[in-house]
Amino acid sequence: MTDALTNEPPLLKWPEAGNSRVPYRAFADAEIHAAEQKRIFQGETWQILCLADEIPNPGDYKTTYAGETPVIVVRDENGDINAFENRCVHKGALVCLKDRGNAKTLTCVYHNWVYGLKGELISAAFAKGVNGRGGMPDDFNAKDHRMRPLRTTEHCGLVFGTFSETVMPLAEFIGPDILERVERVLNRPLRILGYHTQILNNNWKLYVENVKDTYHAGLLHLFFATFRLNRLASEGGVVVDPTGGNHASYSKRRTIHANAEYDESKLRASRDDYRLADPSLLESFDEFGDGINVQILSVFPNFILQQVENSIAVRQILPKGVGRTELNWTVLGFQDDDEKTTKMRLKQANLIGPAGYISMEDGAVGNFVQRGIPGALEETSIIEMGGRDHISDNTRTTEASVRGFWAAYRTHMGL
Ligand SMILES: [Fe+2]
Known part of the structure; x- marks a missing residue:
């Protein structure tokens, strides 16, 4: 077997099971990392x-x-x-x-x-x-x-760039289903409220997986579940574009009620006796009129748009060597925000970010993987929650968008 792009031996032999199996080598190999620079970041992407x-x-x-x-x-x-x-x-x-x-x-x-x-x-x-x-x-x-x-x-105040002469126009690259969800959030002139930046001690793709992984949100993030912002039982789903590389997950807060799956299985997130000393942290309003309180969106390879309640941010994922990643957050509001709304957004900014009450764990868990895999580079992860395909679904108990990423990754990498 030869590499589809170079006719040389393949960088990586992908498991026959397809996108539901990802070789750990993909997160730890210098040659693969170098090829990504050429084929993805200097390739056919925005x-x-x-x-x-x-x-x-x-x-x-x-x-x-x-x-x-x-x-x-x-x-x-x-x-x-x-x-x-x-x-x-x-x-x-x-x-x-x-x-x-x-x-x-x-x-x-x-x-x-x-x-x-x-x-x-x-x-x-x-x-x-x-x-x-x-x-x-x-x-x-x-x-x-x-x-x-x-x-x-x-587009929508976002500046994208490409080294490619041939990549399709941005709107087409993002696709109509995901583009409409970008436009849903960035629907009026923006105001930049501030920045976070953080170093993740893991391969960049582990963070991409994390962002697309709706399965973990209510499990790893105790704050989410404990204070009932987001549980897998609340109404929501994932939208995955046909290439697999772009996704949006969404959920509706007001559909949450105490739910048996959490309590019976004694998950860590089952504590209902915790209360915030300052509940105003969670004050929010239905900004887009559709009841969706969380929407996380990604565009291949490294763009994220976040709406968690009224905390809106753009994230940029930058590889810094095989096992290191820089994550840049631009925290946003809108020019028509009044002072009260800006204050609310700034308060909610404590939820999401490098030290965010909700998202702090995401900065650590990629490194748990990076530290877990050095002896198992020929082994693979198991990504079968919700099936083995990468199509949209009206549940978030699925890893469809993670498999979608690998589908797109393999296309770009010729794997
Ligand atoms: Fe997370």
Whole structure:
């Protein structure tokens, strides 16, 4: 058997059982990790780069990553958003060292090579030499060089980028069922309320699995179940797009009632005698008029949109080596929020985030897996809850969207 893309031996022999079995090697292998950079992050995907509001004015820039490739996103003199690899064409140094700023030109500190806001090389220091000596050869022309561009596109205030010339338009890439759920949440002009960032000591795909895994929410997250925000018995489901890579899970809070499955099986989440000292933490309102109090959405490979009550955030998952991941959260409100609503959102922001009452465990559990698998790289996980396919379902007691991720992953990776 050979690799579908290179005709070389495959990086990984996928189990015949398909997407309900994932080899642990996928989370721990340097060669696979390197191939992901090429085939996924520099391949046929759109990746979240920033929010348009983060760079409102000409010259505003922000640095980020497409996978592990450093990227600059900048608004140019015409108001257009450009993105290009943050790498000087001369010797490969980062050109922008700051997280964000405003500039008329971008200059590499190493040898003062200067770039315009489209990433084009304007000049190289001492190109004509000094006192008639040295300098670049006569046929060196700055116009022949530029930082490698990404194409960008904006939707609902989100800026996505791609290195691909051929990937389908973003709306098509996300698909109508998931796109409509992006638009449901990001339905008016945004206001950025703040940021969290955290390092996860696990492979990036373990966090993607976690986000898509509706099975664990009421089990791992004691806060969710204890204070009755979300239990698997509440009305909800998962929507998985045909590629498998994009999903949205949703649930309705007001359908929750004490339920026998939790109590009888003596799950850790069965305590009903806990009460919050300050119940205002859980004050919320039905913002979108549909009763859905939790919607978690992902777009392959690394974009997450979260609505937990009125806590809205965009998450960007960035691999940092095989066993390390950076997770960036942008916490959002809307420009038409009054002060009371903003305060409510900020209070609810304590629920979700690196130290969130609900989601804190997600920052740890990927590392539990990473530490569990070193002796079992030829073994696989079992992902059979709710069946073996990856189609939408009106239950969250399913791992359909996790299997969907692996379906898309295998397509992109040629596995
Ligand atoms: Fe979780």
